[in-house]
Amino acid sequence: MNGRRGPAYWLLAGFFALFVLFLYGPTLTILVLSFQGPQGGLTFPMNGVSVHWFKNLFEKQMVGDFAGSLQRSMILGVAVMLVTVAASFSAGLAFRSRFKGAAFIFYLAVASLIVPSILISLGIGLLFRVLGWDAAWFSSAFGAHLTWTLPFGLLIMFAVFNRFDRRYEEAARDLGATSWQTIRFIVIPILLPSLIGVGLFGFTLSYDEFARSLYTSGTFNTLPLEIYGMTTNVTTPVLYALGTVTTGVSFLVIALALVSFTWVRRRRQRHGSDAGKAA
Amino acid sequence: MKRANAWATYLQVSPLALVFLLFLVVPIATIIVVSFFDYNTTQIIPAFLLQNYEELLLSPVTWRTYGQTIQFSVVTWAITLVIGFTVSYFLAFHVRSATWQMVLFLVCTIPFWTSNVIRMISWIPFLGRNGLANMTLIQLGLIKEPLEFLLFSNFAVVLTYVHLYTLFMVVPIFNSMMRIDRSLLEAARDAGASGWQTLWTVIVPLCKPGIAIGSIFIVTIVMGDFVTVRMMSGGQSASVSLMMMNAMSLLQYPAAAANAVVLLLLVLFTVAAMMRLVDIRKEL
Numbered sequence A: 001m002n003g004r005r006g007p008a009y010w011l012l013a014g015f016f017a018l019f020v021l022f023l024y025g026p027t028l029t030i031l032v033l034s035f036q037g038p039q040g041g042l043t044f045p046m047n048g049v050s051v052h053w054f055k056n057l058f059e060k061q062m063v064g065d066f067a068g069s070l071q072r073s074m075i076l077g078v079a080v081m082l083v084t085v086a087a088s089f090s091a092g093l094a095f096r097s098r099f100k101g102a103a104f105i106f107y108l109a110v111a112s113l114i115v116p117s118i119l120i121s122l123g124i125g126l127l128f129r130v131l132g133w134d135a136a137w138f139s140s141a142f143g144a145h146l147t148w149t150l151p152f153g154l155l156i157m158f159a160v161f162n163r164f165d166r167r168y169e170e171a172a173r174d175l176g177a178t179s180w181q182t183i184r185f186i187v188i189p190i191l192l193p194s195l196i197g198v199g200l201f202g203f204t205l206s207y208d209e210f211a212r213s214l215y216t217s218g219t220f221n222t223l224p225l226e227i228y229g230m231t232t233n234v235t236t237p238v239l240y241a242l243g244t245v246t247t248g249v250s251f252l253v254i255a256l257a258l259v260s261f262t263w264v265r266r267r268r269q270r271h272g273s274d275a276g277k278a279a
Numbered sequence B: 001m002k003r004a005n006a007w008a009t010y011l012q013v014s015p016l017a018l019v020f021l022l023f024l025v026v027p028i029a030t031i032i033v034v035s036f037f038d039y040n041t042t043q044i045i046p047a048f049l050l051q052n053y054e055e056l057l058l059s060p061v062t063w064r065t066y067g068q069t070i071q072f073s074v075v076t077w078a079i080t081l082v083i084g085f086t087v088s089y090f091l092a093f094h095v096r097s098a099t100w101q102m103v104l105f106l107v108c109t110i111p112f113w114t115s116n117v118i119r120m121i122s123w124i125p126f127l128g129r130n131g132l133a134n135m136t137l138i139q140l141g142l143i144k145e146p147l148e149f150l151l152f153s154n155f156a157v158v159l160t161y162v163h164l165y166t167l168f169m170v171v172p173i174f175n176s177m178m179r180i181d182r183s184l185l186e187a188a189r190d191a192g193a194s195g196w197q198t199l200w201t202v203i204v205p206l207c208k209p210g211i212a213i214g215s216i217f218i219v220t221i222v223m224g225d226f227v228t229v230r231m232m233s234g235g236q237s238a239s240v241s242l243m244m245m246n247a248m249s250l251l252q253y254p255a256a257a258a259n260a261v262v263l264l265l266l267v268l269f270t271v272a273a274m275m276r277l278v279d280i281r282k283e284l
Helices: A007-033 A052-058 A066-094 A102-114 A117-131 A140-162 A167-174 A179-208 A223-233 A238-270 B002-034 B051-058 B060-094 B098-113 B116-121 B132-139 B154-178 B182-190 B195-223 B227-232 B240-249 B253-275
Strands: none
Touching: A007 A238, A007 B060, A007 B098, A007 B116, A007 B154, A052 A066, A052 A238, A066 A140, A066 A179, A066 A223, A066 A238, A066 B002, A102 A140, A102 B002, A102 B195, A102 B253, A117 A140, A117 B002, A117 B240, A117 B253, A140 A179, A140 B002, A167 A179, A179 A238, A179 B098, A223 A238, A223 B116, A238 B098, A238 B116, B002 B253, B051 B253, B060 B098, B060 B154, B060 B195, B060 B240, B098 B154, B116 B154, B116 B227, B154 B195, B154 B227, B182 B195, B195 B253, B227 B240, B240 B253
8 A cells, every 4th residue: 555566566456457347258259259151159169250140130030039139128227216316306305314214214115125026027027917918018017126226326426415515505595596496507517427327227237127027018028028038048159249229228228327427527627617516 | 393304205205215125024924925835737726735835845855945045145255355355455555646546436337337248248258168278278288178167067157157247346345445544554563563474464454344245245145046057057956046936836835935935044044144243224
């Protein structure tokens, strides 16, 4: 920690590098293998290079309904994202004041995190069956996903509001702002980066969710269910092409979040605002 | 003013509360109710029977499966704890620039945002009979025949758990470490503590909350898992959730529900024990 870097540093740095390799290595392998030639198999060596398997992926009859499930997962992800941001932000505001039942709702959120996903899936599936309703990706699966994203959103909002300087709000109120104006023009702009973060959580958790979709998505599969189905009956590199495309979408969303994050920050610096310092 | 505020507060928290009520409390209540129901091959029949629990708890398969699941949880917990702690320790105390700290932390977290199923699949070209691992070992002359236990085995299951979930250890432990006042470490050094002593007597105790939160995540995820076990064990291992799913596919909903209740109790007891070590709300 002081002065020159000793052997401990290099040992730990090596360990860290191996860990990163461990995290990314397999994904990179399938990225490479998804460009396998038309005659290629599931493992190395590469048998030529082509985009054959990507084309294959979008031909409907070959591998189930990839395009449809991708579309459903996207719509669901965006819907879950919007509700997660709005509901966690609003709940975060509420939790700043004491109210009856606050502890209970907090424990519900914790319970929602620790109850295994498959139990929630099973419970919602059973509930719909008992009530005689049809489970569908836009109703039961939507609710199931929210039970996973909202606790994360709420915990992030707790962390954010703990560090939020309430004097900004007081100043706004002293200047005659209504409570809605305070939220709209003071609180939301200051917290924007965190809200983007909550949105990122909401979208990607929903987009990748498997267990909670299992008994809740009804007739039409979401993407992870489709992929899972494919793993059991597809034995060509089209599986890897699918992996590359899905991972690509995830990376795009992460990049988008990071870009808007930096953009908000830059804009603040340019405008000489001190708003960011509170968040 | 006061009363209006109270109403506003309830209004603000209501969407969140409503979701938890409708999609967490009611479904879990449904599971509990259905676990006492009767069933035949075509339908479930409202009743109050203990038979589902009797059949479940008297079957040796149940105990074996629970044993297997607990074993997976403990092994995964131990490995992710060691890796997670080491990685966080490096990030928190050895990376000196805040920018690099952030960048490396992001590097660790990004895979979390990608699909778990895909990340499982990506082990196939690595671990398979003709996969990279076997090829490399053969070329190095370390083995003659491909190792069979790499893919579709308990080894593969644990490896995948570690791959997918170590992040859940890294984030809370890193968070705890970043809150440690650096002057405490200096004080320890001034008082003559060696590096190891500082680690064991200062850093580890202060990281306990992070370790507890990470452990809760890992244990609950692994206990409820079925995808990894099914995909990576090649059907050779079982898990409690897989057992439940089998009952579901045979339309034995009450049997699955009884199993779900038992699993839920096990998870809640485990978490309650770990929660004694930490106040989560203080950690945010």
